[in-house]
Amino acid sequence: MKELIRLYHLLLSYLLRPVLLWVHTTARPDNLKEELKLTGGPVIYVLPKRSIIDYLVLLTTCRKYGLPEPDLGLDFNRHRRAVCLFLEKTTAIKRVRRLRPSHVLLHLVRQVQEQTGEKAQIVPVSPFWGKDPGTEEPSIFKLIFNDDEDAGWLQKFFIVMAQGRNNKLHFAKPFEINEILQSEEDVDNAARKIRRILRIHFRRVRNTVLGQKLYVREQVISRVVAGKLVRQEIEKEGKGRPQLVRSLEIRARGYARELSADQTYSIVRVFELVLGKLWNKLFSGVDAVNVENVTRLASQNYEIVYVPTHRSHLDYLLVNYTVYKSGLPTPHTAAGINLNFFPMGWFLRRAGAFFIRRSFHGNRLYAAVVEEYMHYLLTQGYPISFFPEGGRSRTGRLLPLKTGMLSMVVRSFLRNSERPVALVPVFLSYDKVMEVKSYLTELGGATKKKESIFQLLQARKALQQYYGKAYLSYGEPIILENFLNTNYQGWREADEERPEWLASAVHDLAHLISRHMNEAAVIAPIGLMGVGLLAAWQKALPKEELFIFMQRMITLQRALPYHPNVRLVNDDVADIFQLALKLKSISLFHHAAGDVVFLNDIDGALISYYRNNIIHLFAIPSLIARFFQRDDTIDQDSLVRACAEIYSVLREELYLRWDEDEIEGVVKRYAEAMAGVGLLYKVAPQIYHRPPAQSDDFVALDILSQALGLTFDRFIITAVLLAKHSQLGLVDSDEFLQQCHRMAQRLAILSGLNNPEIVEKTFIQKHIQLLKRKGLLIPVDDKKLRIDERVAVMAQNSQRLLSPDALRSIERIFKTTHQDNKEEEQHGQMEIHGE
Structure with missing residues (x-):
């Protein structure tokens, strides 16, 4: 038988x-x-x-x-x-x-x-x-x-x-x-x-x-309108008047219809086929790494919330496509209402996009509808994706995360914690971003163009260009329950919908997500080349010196990885160079004495975008190298103390992964690793010496010391100017911000670096806010700030990182400002005396 x-x-x-x-x-x-x-x-x-x-x-x-x-x-x-x-x-x-x-x-x-x-x-x-x-x-x-x-x-x-x-x-x-x-x-x-x-x-x-069965959209709209938060807001605004309540219900239903996705498998399948051909047309490949970080969660029945970095409009499609091709359900993705134009909005909605207005300000009913819809998705097992930066990064740096949707995720979990929730940071990067030229014009003051069918038709020209590869890396997941248990142990007893500790929890969660995003960075070839060329004088290097620098950085990354999730795409410097030529990201001057690689003003500004994607990976080595610009020999203890002074500032802007109490061990490990690859010479157990002048290692160390561009100078300007003001004890916040801005402009002109990012006031404001939190600047009133005595110590160490030109510029602008202040003061006294 x-x-x-x-x-x-x-x-x-x-x-x-x-x-x-x-x-x-x-x-x-x-x-x-x-x-x-x-x-x-x-x-x-x-x-x-x-x-x-x-x-x-x-x-x-x-x-x-x-x-x-x-x-x-x-x-x-x-x-x-x-x-x-x-x-x-x-x-x-x-x-x-x-x-x-x-x-x-x-x-x-x-x-x-x-x-x-x-x-x-x-x-x-x-x-x-x-x-x-x-x-x-x-x-x-x-x-x-x-x-x-x-x-x-x-x-x-x-x-x-x-x-x-x-x-x-x-x-x-x-x-x-x-x-x-x-x-x-x-x-x-x-x-x-x-x-x-x-x-x-x-x-x-x-x-x-x-994943879960696809829902019926009209049923979900009815469920959202009948949800707890929406009903509370309707009753609060309706004030018991039936006609007004009915009007509010109709408005809430309209909001829910405008918002909600209508995912269908047939459209998802069409997107898979179309995008597969599109990626092959635009890119030579899409590399997805650390996929096991998310597949493991999916197998354990976690509700997954993807939180990607935002570089391009292609991010929406790339995240969903990669998740789908990895064998996981396609997430519902939050998209800006600006993308809901015909016919793109119709297709995106059926592929799983739900459209959110840019601002909820003053519209509590709309906010309640959005939160109730998010709660439905989270509790019913539908994966979600949203971009916590709020918009695309125009500089390539990670933007401070918006906390609105993160807060909704946390509050939803507080309402119903039966289903475990995991937030998965996703790092996105490209060899060439389609919109990078428009970013440059927007940073220069141009108005952002509104998305429309005409822009979509114009995008056909982009299909004729080559964009290298696209990269997607999943970071270390954040289990929301574990995060709350560790930092807010009494969260289960919270009765109110918005407990007092919620804002602090969401803020801490946002910082943790930012760190995990950077920990999943992909070292793309163009970004690595940009680190070297943008650090060089006049943005030009002999070809052999550029190759030496890139090889040293690759060796250093392999010797001491920033994080296990960081991925190096290519370790062949010749291949990296050929890719950059193919993408037209660099220029090459042939010479009998040796070829020279250089960047013109436009290419220098463009390649800085890709450099900024990964610059945090080289922050500590660059900081260490910076101290050897002036000193031939530094002992380990002095190096650690000097780095610790500025680390808190670097950590805040670049979202570095180590806490401040860990920096001593981190600096020691990096100094040892740099000595191991030849960037430093160890002349005694705890004494480091820079390599001999004109050696290959000396050249690589010198380039590395300038790798963060004017980031160090911008921070140090703040510290040195504060130290100058400390003699007076007080500083006017608006006047001080203006001084820092003018100084950054001056340094940008002296350096010849045509990049509007350098003089961006938000970075300076962010640094001043950090000094306030650390108690180095103490608010006296709405405008005046008292300067702590510790600023002088920080400024003393900071001056070791400044170039002589930068120091002279600071002295000049400080003298000019005080001369102007004295003249204004004298003019005021003359008016008082009637002269």
Whole structure:
């Protein structure tokens, strides 16, 4: 009988082989053979239901990846080392579930028990035909063509015809039958336990890959309007007047309709196909790294909130596309209402975008609708994605995060903490950003153009250019419950919707997300080259010196990585150079004495964007190198103290990962690593010397010392000017800000660096706010600030980092300002005396 069944299956296999010509299969994980780590013993592949086409797809995939090829036989022997087992059988209409294990599973477990020398491994394999999770609305079309887990062989035929080009095969890590037998003496109990493990596994994988069923939009709109927060706001504004209450309900429904997504699988699938071709047209590839950081959470049934950096309009599409291609459900993505224009808005809404107005100010009802909709998504298991920076970064630096939507996520969790929530920072980077030229004009004062169908049509020209690669890296997830338990232990007892500690918690959460974003940085080739060229005098370097610098930075990163999640894209400096030429990011001057690589004014401003993406990775080495500009030799203790003075400022702007009490050990480790790669010479156990002048290591160290551009100078200007003012004890905040701004302008002119970012007042304001928090500036009234005595010590160390030109400029502007103040004071006295 067993042989007859096997012959029947083999006959079906031969009859169905032509169908495989239609099927296109993608296996997960990508590095399949390395991930499975099969021991060489017997292998039992388990499929969730009896399906010959699933078996044929499995067989073909095993051949492709060099895995043991499964047979449909029931016994292991010397020639047959792998078999395929179906967990459930099917009829023509649906799958038949049984509580007891099949006789095939029992037979295999007994065989493994009898053959004590054999360690058989079970490999669960989950096939997916399409990724449509289905909807709550019944449909005959969907019943026939969607991948129904209970589908019989007749329905399966139609599913394969409809979804054959979108087949996924998910392999799980193997486990040994012998381990189950050691804990279960009875074979029947062991077989039941294995069956139970497999059923739970298949259910979990299906939920992970497909996610929740797509909701019916009108039902969700009604649910949002009837939600607790919306009803409270309507009752508060309605003041018991029925007509006004009804008007507010209509308005709330309109807000919900304007806001909510209407995700459909067909549009998601269209986006997958179109974007796949678009990425191939625009980029030479899309690299997604650290994917395991998010797939692990999905398998553990976490509600995932993706929080990506924002570099380009392509970010919306890139995040969703990469998540989908990684085998996870497509998230609902918050998009600005400016993107809701015809026809793009219609497509984005059906791909999962929900549109939010730029400002909620003064419209509490709208804010309640948005928060209630977010709460619905979070509690019903729909992944979410939003850009916490609020807008695209025009400088390439990470912007301070907006806390509005983060606050909604935290408050939703406080309302219902049954489902665990994980925030996943995502770092996005490009070899070339499509909008980077418009960013430069906007930084120069130009008005941002409104998104429209005309801009979309003009974007066709962009398809004719080459943009290198796009990079997406998942950072270390933040488990919201763990974050609250660590920092706000009494959060479970909070009765009110907005407890007093909420603002502080959201602020701390935003800083933690920013740090984790930077910890997931991708060192893209153009950014690395920009670090070197922008640090050079006149933005030009001999080709060999540029190559030496990049190689030293690559070696330093490998010797002491900023974080395990940081990824280096390419370590071949010649390839990096050729890519930069292909992207037209640099210029090359051929000379008999050696080629020179340089940047013109426009290219220098553009490449600074990509440099800024990764500059935080080199902040501490650059700070250390800066102290060796003046001093040949520095002892370790002096170096640590000097770095610690300015680290708090660097940490605030660049969102560096270490706390201030960790900086001593960090500086020591980096100094040792720099000595290990030749950037410093260690002349005694705790004494460092810079390399000999004109040596390759000296050149690399000198470039590294300038790697942060004018960042150091901008900070030091603030400290030195404050020290000058400290003789008076008080400083006018507006006047001081203006002085810092004028000084930054002067340095920008002297350095020849045409970049509006340098004189951006927000960076100076941010630094002044930090000094206030640290108690170095104490507000006296609305305008006056008292200067703490510690500022003089900070300024003394800071002056060691300044160039002589910068010091002379500070002296001049300080004298000029005080001369103007004296003249104004004298003029005022003359008016008082009537002269």
